Amino acid sequence: MRRHLSSAALVLLAAGCNSPAADGDQSPAASAAPAVPAALATFERYDAAAVPGGPGPGKRYALGTAASTSVIARWNTDVGAQGTELPPGKGSVGEGSALYTSLCASCHGVGGVGGIAPNPPLVGRDSSAEGFRFARDPQLTKTIGNYWPYATTLFDYIKRAMPLATPGSLTDSQVYALTAYLLAANQVIADTTTLDADALRAVRMPYRDRFVRDDRTGGPGVR
Amino acid sequence: MRVESNAPQGDGHHEGHNGDREDNLHGAPNDRSASEHAVAPDGLTDARGTSVSRRVLLTGAAGVAAGALVSVLPGAAVGQGGTSAGASTPPPAPSRVPADPGSMLGAPTSAQGMRAAAVNPARVPVGAVSGSSRSPLGELTGTITPSDLHFERHHAGVPALDAATHRLVIHGLVDRPMEFSVDDIRRLPQVSRTYFIECSGNGRAPFKSPKPETTAQAAAGMTSNTEWTGVPLATLFREVGVKREASWFLAEGADACHMTRSVPVEKGWEDAMVVWAQNGEPLRPAQGYPLRLLLPGWEGNINLKWLRRLELGTQPWMTRWETSVYTDPLLGDTARQFSFVIDAKSVITSPSFPDVIGTRGWRPVTGLAWSGRGRIARVEVSTDGGASWHDAELSGTPQPKAHVRFQYMWNWRGEEALLLSRATDETGQVQPTRTALIDVRGPGTDYHFNAIVGWRVQPDGAVFYHGTT
Numbered sequence: 118m119r120r121h122l123s124s125a126a127l128v129l130l131a132a133g134c135n136s137p138a139a140d141g142d143q144s145p146a147a148s149a150a151p152a153v154p155a156a157l158a159t160f161e162r163y164d165a166a167a168v169p170g171g172p173g174p175g176k177r178y179a180l181g182t183a184a185s186t187s188v189i190a191r192w193n194t195d196v197g198a199q200g201t202e203l204p205p206g207k208g209s210v211g212e213g214s215a216l217y218t219s220l221c222a223s224c225h226g227v228g229g230v231g232g233i234a235p236n237p238p239l240v241g242r243d244s245s246a247e248g249f250r251f252a253r254d255p256q257l258t259k260t261i262g263n264y265w266p267y268a269t270t271l272f273d274y275i276k277r278a279m280p281l282a283t284p285g286s287l288t289d290s291q292v293y294a295l296t297a298y299l300l301a302a303n304q305v306i307a308d309t310t311t312l313d314a315d316a317l318r319a320v321r322m323p324y325r326d327r328f329v330r331d332d333r334t335g336g337p338g339v340r
Numbered sequence: 341m342r343v344e345s346n347a348p349q350g351d352g353h354h355e356g357h358n359g360d361r362e363d364n365l366h367g368a369p370n371d372r373s374a375s376e377h378a379v380a381p382d383g384l385t386d387a388r389g390t391s392v393s394r395r396v397l398l399t400g401a402a403g404v405a406a407g408a409l410v411s412v413l414p415g416a417a418v419g420q421g422g423t424s425a426g427a428s429t430p431p432p433a434p435s436r437v438p439a440d441p442g443s444m445l446g447a448p449t450s451a452q453g454m455r456a457a458a459v460n461p462a463r464v465p466v467g468a469v470s471g472s473s474r475s476p477l478g479e480l481t482g483t484i485t486p487s488d489l490h491f492e493r494h495h496a497g498v499p500a501l502d503a504a505t506h507r508l509v510i511h512g513l514v515d516r517p518m519e520f521s522v523d524d525i526r527r528l529p530q531v532s533r534t535y536f537i538e539c540s541g542n543g544r545a546p547f548k549s550p551k552p553e554t555t556a557q558a559a560a561g562m563t564s565n566t567e568w569t570g571v572p573l574a575t576l577f578r579e580v581g582v583k584r585e586a587s588w589f590l591a592e593g594a595d596a597c598h599m600t601r602s603v604p605v606e607k608g609w610e611d612a613m614v615v616w617a618q619n620g621e622p623l624r625p626a627q628g629y630p631l632r633l634l635l636p637g638w639e640g641n642i643n644l645k646w647l648r649r650l651e652l653g654t655q656p657w658m659t660r661w662e663t664s665v666y667t668d669p670l671l672g673d674t675a676r677q678f679s680f681v682i683d684a685k686s687v688i689t690s691p692s693f694p695d696v697i698g699t700r701g702w703r704p705v706t707g708l709a710w711s712g713r714g715r716i717a718r719v720e721v722s723t724d725g726g727a728s729w730h731d732a733e734l735s736g737t738p739q740p741k742a743h744v745r746f747q748y749m750w751n752w753r754g755e756e757a758l759l760l761s762r763a764t765d766e767t768g769q770v771q772p773t774r775t776a777l778i779d780v781r782g783p784g785t786d787y788h789f790n791a792i793v794g795w796r797v798q799p800d801g802a803v804f805y806h807g808t809t
Contacts, residue, residue, distance in 0.1 A: 159611045160531075160572035168529040177579050180527055181520040188519055189511045192649050195590060195600060198658040235467070251669035252782030255548065264675075265664045274660040278597035281469065281496065328667060331679045335713040335767030339780045 194276065200269035203314035208294025210301040210308050216291055217298050220280050229302050240302040249327045262303025266328045268320035272296045293317070461489055464557065469497050472539070474561025477708065478692045483735075483743045484534070485564035487619045491640075492626045493539050493562065495661075496597035499646055503622070503630035506594070508614065512652035515581025522630045526616060528571045528579075533613065533636070534742045536710045538563035538682050540639035540666060540787040547774065547789040550807025552796070556692040556707075559793060559805060560685075563710065565743035568634050570615030573608045576650075582608075586652040590659075591633050594648040601642045602656035602678075603635065611636050611741075614647060637712030637741035638680040639787070641666060671782040682712030684771050685790035686719055686746070686763035697801035700754050705732075706747040711765035714740045718764040721748035725758035726773075726792075726809070732761070752797070758806055760794035773809040 166176040196202045217229070226232030229240030241260040251257050251264070265271060276292045278284050287295070297312040306312075306320060333340045438444065455461075461480065463473035472493040475485055492498075503522045511517035542562035546554045555561075586605050593599040603612075613634040616623060623629040628645030635643055641661060656662065656678070668676040686709035691697055705723070709716045715738040720729040732746040746761070763771045772780075774791035792809045 160574040160613075161609050161611075163531075163572055163574055165529040165572065165575040165578070171529065178528055179579070180524040181518040181579065184509050184511055184517040184519040188507075189509060189517060192509060192592065193511065193651065195592070195651070195657055195659075197653075197655070235470075249669075249673040249675070250784075251675065251786075252671045252673070252784040255784040257784065259664070261664075267658050267663065270658050270660060270663065273600075273657075277600070278496065278660075281596070284496070284596050284598065327674045328663065328677045329670075329674045331676050331681075333676075333679065333681065333683070335681075335765065335769045337768050337770065339772045339776050 196269050196273035196276070198267040198269060200267075200272075200314065200318040203269065203272065203317060204289045205314070206289035206293050207311055207313035207316075208290045208292070208297055209311040210294075210297045210306075212291075213294035213296070213298025213301075216295055220287075221295070224281065229299060239299060242304050249324050260303060261299055262305060263324060266322050266325040268296070268300060268305070268317055268322055271299065272317060461486075463489060463492065463561075465492075470495050472562065474557050475564045476555075476557045477561050477563075477687065477689045478556035478695075480689070481745075483565050483708065483745050484619065485566050487566060487621065487624055487627070490537075490564040490566055490618070490624075490627060491539065491562045493640055494595065494626070494645070495599055495641075496595050498625050499595045500625070501594060501630060501646060506630050506648070508631055508647055508649070510576060510580045510650045510652070512589070512650075513583040513586035513654070514652055515583065516579075518580045520576070522616060525571055525576075525614060525631065528575055530569055531572060531613070532567055532569040533611075534565065534567045534739055535634065535636040536563055536565040536682075536741065536743050537634075537640045537643050538685075538710070538712075539641070540679070540682070541789075542640075543789040543791075543793075544786070546793070546805065546807050547791060550774075550793075550805065552693070552804035552806075554693055554805035554807070556687060556689045559692075559807070560687040560708075562640070563685075563708075563743070565708075565710070566618050567620070568613060568615040569617035569620075570613045570632075570634065573612035573614055573633070576614060577605075577608055582652055585654060587654050588652075588656050590649075590651040590653065590657050591642075591644040591647060592649040592651075593644050594646040599641075599644060599661060600657060600659040601644060601661055602659065603633075603642065605652065607635055607638070607680075635680070637682055637714075639666065639682060639712075642680060666787060668787050669782065669784045671780070679788060680712075682710070683788055683790040684711040684713070684716070684763045684765040684769045685709065686716075686761040686771060686792075688721070688759055688761045688794055691759070691797065691803045692795055693803050693805050695803045697752060697797060697803065700752055702749060702751050704747040705750045705759055705761075706745060707761055708743045709734075709746055709761070709763040710741070710743045711763065711767075711769065712741055713769065714766045716744045716763055717766045717768075719744075719746040720762045720764075721746070721750075722760040722762070722794075723750055723757050725794075725806075726760055729762065754799055756799055757797040758794060759797065760792055760806075760809065762792050774807060775809065 164174050166172050166178065167174040172178060222232070224232045224236050225239050226236070229238060231238040238258055239261050241258055242262045243258065246257040246263050249263070251259065261271065272292055275295055276287065276289070280286065293312045296317065297306065297310055300306045300320060301308050301310060305322065310316070461476040463475065465471060465473040473491060475489050475491045480489070506522055508520045508525065509518070510520070539562035543560050546559045582605065588602050589605055589608060591601055591603055615632050615634045616630055618624065618627055623632055628647065631647040633644040633647045662678060668679050670676055686707060688705055688707035690704070690706050697703070705721050709719045716734065719732045719734060721732045722729050730748060732748040735745040735747065738744040771790055771792050777785065777789070777791050794806045794809070796804045796806045798804070
């Protein structure tokens with residue numbers, strides 16, 4: 118709702134904010150809690166431009182500079198659940214296996230089954246953990262195969278954060294290869310697979326639909 | 341008398357897949373051995389008797405590396421901190437207070453202040469690269485956490501960033517993709533707000549496996565409360581012209597894992613801030629220098645440090661930190677995702693392990709309460725394990741999404757007692773028992789441990805953690 122406030126409404130609301138406090142929220146709803154002015158808690162109607170001496174309600178300070186395409190592209194490498202941002206490149210399970218052995222096994226263990234503490238296993242489809250019974254049994258081990266909902270974001274994570282000490286050092290094809298290896302080791306794709314953007318987008322993780330939105334709302338009762 | 345325990349309680353983070361499981365790490369705690377403590381360094385003796393050395397031997401026998409200094413102040417429960425090997429400041433040399441301090445010239449002024457030599461509260465660093473350290477809640481008073489004692493949690497170390505060259509880029513579904521220097525942001529109208537930040541893994545180990553030798557620091561020290569200064573994110577949203585169709589934004593850090601979390605745009609308009617200062621000075625590196633995203637009342641990790649990029653979009657990105665970790669398994673074989681809000685919670689910080697109450701009579705049972713949904717409305721204290729509850733006094737007016745201190749005066753007559761606290765927030769949420777949480781969420785629940793906890797006081801005055809409510 119808040120983001121749907123029209124700019125005209127913002128100006129109107131801001132016009133009531135020209136008190137010395139400037140961020141004063143004078144709305145009736147806000148005054149319902151007399152102990153502490155509600156304006157101190159939220160900024161939904163706070164207009165920085167209405168601060169005394171500022172450019173005036175609804176205006177901008179126009180600080181900062183326009184972000185060029187290249188500046189944005191430098192950091193904008195995220196790959197979301199749909200994988201629409203996946204870059205060119207490709208890598209096979211076999212290539213990923215070799216890369217894993219040389220770059221990853223020292224921390225995550227041979228075959229991804231667990232390495233130097235505190236690194237937990239990446240790989241494992243222990244039958245006792247199938248069925249997503251993690252709340253019932255605290256001993257079950259979470260792995261990529263049984264507790265990772267989107268294959269595309271495995272690519273995102275490896276690319277942005279791994280290897281731990283040299284993040285950003287992998288080519289996109291190497292990231293595809295490592296993604297392929299880890300998915301194959303977790304019995305999600307076949308050992309003969311080569312992944313590129315289209316192939317990775319098509320991978321469906323086994324327990325994707327077990328991740329649900331937060332239903333806690335406050336108030337009495339435990340959820 | 342206080343004996344600081346650096347027991348590796350491991351309420352840091354459990355993370356599923358990659359190198360972050362420091363709950364089982366032992367953070368090379370204290371160099372000073374238990375046997376040294378029993379000898380009472382400096383030959384100073386505790387004014388209240390002998391229970392201290394018994395307690396020290398007890399903790400030593402439990403295999404807990406502990407540090408202890410002995411107070412020379414008669415009757416004063418002076419907090420004494422053990423110092424971890426990894427702490428930034430070395431433990432001060434044992435101080436000898438002159439017989440008549442006023443008979444000689446005192447120390448000169450100094451460029452940066454120091455704590456009294458006998459006062460040495462310390463975090464307990466766990467994990468070298470992906471690590472955490474907890475605030476020493478049992479040694480702090482009031483509600484403001486000193487900046488150097490604010491808990492830490494990071495996923496790929498603390499980056500060394502230059503505020504002069506650091507940039508915050510905002511792009512995606514905006515009218516004007518913009519790049520802000522730190523100076524640009526400091527030139528906008530600034531606001532200061534006091535908020536807690538709590539790690540959603542706070543208290544994991546004592547929740548899963550309660551042990552009597554658990555300090556308040558180990559039980560709940562991954563919450564801290566400070567004054568933050570910066571700009572409302574709403575101000576930046578207006579500067580860039582966030583489009584109406586934007587419903588989520590991605591926040592990204594400049595640390596080595598380039599941590600990312602998805603945030604509903606509504607939170608950005610409501611009370612989110614981009615902060616550059618804490619408790620009156622620029623952010624410390626471990627707290628996000630030079631820029632941090634502050635999302636009041638929400639789980640610690642999403643208060644993204646070293647903020648370098650915000651991208652506006654229409655759906656969550658499903659990053660590793662909102663899928664494979666920081667999700668909460670539920671009975672029904674699902675996992676709760678985007679469990680942002682911190683539930684109502686409280687903890688008694690004094691008395692607490694390893695205190696030994698040396699004197700019968702009146703004393704405050706005091707602690708902290710907080711809720712991510714707003715103000716704390718009520719804190720009740722029980723001295724009989726929950727058979728009866730009594731309203732505690734809230735110190736000052738509770739602020740939304742901030743720690744409030746409570747106290748209940750207790751006249752201890754030497755009986756066995758079980759001290760508990762129970763918070764209620766302004767939405768009416770009441771802090772549950774551990775049993776109630778497990779009944780609803782299952783024994784494998786993995787974050788958001790807001791169960792009622794407390795302290796068992798023995799007739800000899802020894803205080804032990806009690807987590808099995």
